[in-house]
Amino acid sequence: xxxxxxxxxxxxxxxxxxxxxxxxxxxxxxxxxxxxxxxxxxxxxxxxxxxxxxxxxxxxxxxxxxxxxxxxxxxxxx
Numbered sequence: 279x280x281x282x283x284x285x286x287x288x289x290x291x292x293x294x295x296x297x298x299x300x301x302x303x304x305x306x307x308x309x310x311x312x313x314x315x316x317x318x319x320x321x322x323x324x325x326x327x328x329x330x331x332x333x334x335x336x337x338x339x340x341x342x343x344x345x346x347x348x349x350x351x352x353x354x355x356x
Contacts, residue, residue: 288296300307335341342350 296307296310299305299310303310
């Protein structure tokens with residue numbers, strides 16, 4: 279897998295936490311930072327996709343009926 283260099287600035291506290299995590303996991307800072315960035319990007323992309331899908335559904339008038347909403351509220355009320 280091809281890699282590239284990324285330089286970024288982080289708060290001192292973030293770097294200190296990363297340093298501790300590298301010691302505890304015996305992983306490199308690069309490995310942990312890449313993993314964290316990849317997870318963040320995947321989560322954000324998923325969320326943006328879900329929001330886009332919900333907007334399309336709303337634009338097509340695809341909403342829960344009042345009865346469906348009432349049933350859902352009853353299910354989680356307790």
